[in-house]
Amino acid sequence: MLETQKLKRANSNNAAMIAFAGALLLLATAVRASADVEPGGQSNARTPRYRIVTDDVGREVKMPIEVNRIVTLAPNLTEIVYALGLADKLAGDTNECDSPPAAKSKPHVGEPQNPNLEAIIALHPDLVLATTAINRVETADALGRLGIAVYTSDGEAETVLGILDSIARMADLMLAQAKGADLVAQMRRRLDELHKRLEDRPMVHVLFVVWLDPLTTIGQKTFIADALRWAGTESVVLSKQTWPQISMEEVIRLEPDYIVFAGTHGESKATELTDLRSRPVWRDLDAVQVGHVVNLNQEVIRPSPGLVDAIEQLARQVHPEAFARRSENRGPSSEIPAEEPIRCAR
């Protein structure tokens, strides 16, 4: 008797459950119906003139001909926009965008890997710049669904020249062709200059350290490995991965001439050296004992105009004699060309 009563009640509970389910379905259906209306059409009225471009990952991007509001989703993209003299058009960037310093005061849209879509919408961008080096495909997809033009650039080119090409394409995209051509030509000229200075020099074997704990370095198929070669050095680690982790045994076996830091720690060379000399295995490495430690500008791991600065910085530290000899031969007037850092160019 008691059981049957309970069962009856259970049936009425089922009704409540079905009602709840129905409510959920209704919600889903309502929103589904809303999603059917084609998105993106509403912005046509504002700027009717569009162009279609193909980005570095092969997606078609429909964007206004005039680009007046740009949002960048990675530090290197912010640097490129500044280097192209488009600072006024940069509507927003990410929390990580720290260079040039003015970029820090732009409105931020969150972290590069996980930007806030609402914050991007609130900035009304004509164009969002993303990079394969750090952004996620999901972000580009989501922005595309919102009718926002997203151009994904190739930040994983395997050569420095590939990065230069990518910068030139972005300059075209933002209608800064002339400035972009200048910028890229200037970077190219500085690279060729380095090549001339260093071509007779033996390659210096370096261990490139991205992180110390865990010990993370770079693979061969990266523009960073190529940047090292432009500086007359070669990474001792042969790996197909982008950011391989290696063991200390491997470091002992590879006997690097120099330890090169990516500058991600924000430490000076002296503090890095002191730190290494306090670490058990590290302190016995020849490179550490003779003080062959280089702390690069963190630009070296960013596919940005500052990359060439970092390459020059490395070349001067590991091949000082190449620079000294050249300047002696040429006489005091044409000393080491004191290039102003490219990324500050206006």
Added chain:
Amino acid sequence: MRPLTARRLALICAALGAMLFIAVVISLRMGAYPISIPEIVMTLVNRFFGRRNEIPPDFWNVVYEIRLPRIALGILVGASLSTAGAGFQALLRNPLADPYVLGVSSGAALGAIISLAIAPQTAGMIQFAAFAGAGGTIAAVYFLGRRGGHVDTATLLLAGIVAVSFLSAVIMFLMTTLPGREFRGMAFWLMGDLASPPPISSHWLYLLLVIGVGSIYTTSSDLNLILTGEQEARHLGVNVNRVKIVVYVAASLLTGLAVSVSGAIGYVGLLVPHLMRMMFGSDYRLLIPTSALGGAILVVLADLLARTVVAPTELPVGAMTALVGAPVFIYLMRRRVR
């Protein structure tokens, strides 16, 4: 335990439903893009009457393309995981059972990683692979946990723990050896992420949710009896094997569903059913619907915090469910001890 009446069930569900509604309204209102309640109402009303043109594009995007899909996903994931957790706990007669502990979430993550390695651009492939991974894992754990023809609870949990560590090891191996930028998303995915919801038009997701929760609910009277002991339940005329299969399949379905769209959000399946038990007692006819509603409330609120606390930066929702849920859990636990 107070007797369960239809009135009490309706009242409690209505109260939780109201809380869920409030959570949804707050979630619709809050975010990096400033939008007021009247503006939201205007957007909804215009949409309702089909006046799409009168809605400013920003409002449309923020309300319909960003916030609502996320809220709907939160409801889906929260309700699925907590109902599945409640189901597993009854089925295994173990308060520690939960989709995460049983290795189901790890299996789904492995499936997603393998699909990313094989066919990164195929639409829907990740979801399907995660689903297959979840189903495969629970099947494997179930068969590993069988001893002498019937499921041994302790062995099953042990099998789950072994599965978690084995699958995590395989995932670590794949993530460190395989090249490719698609794996960047995996870190978020392993922690649980509501930031990339599937299109809200995916009806079938909600249909699966209703089927899953509904079928577990139909067994709730039997689950009450099984909890007192399988032999006793059999003597009272319960078809124990049928109930077990229904709950097992439905709970796996719900877990696979949740994990395939949001990644491995831990803790919800464990936390919510216990919270509901502490508040409303352990009658499964009440526990199943309250768990579904409570899970939805918890995940919607956790995601609200995740995207607003340090806006515009977004935090992983998995961290937030623990941050919101743990203090409430501890409070209720201490209160009961006294």
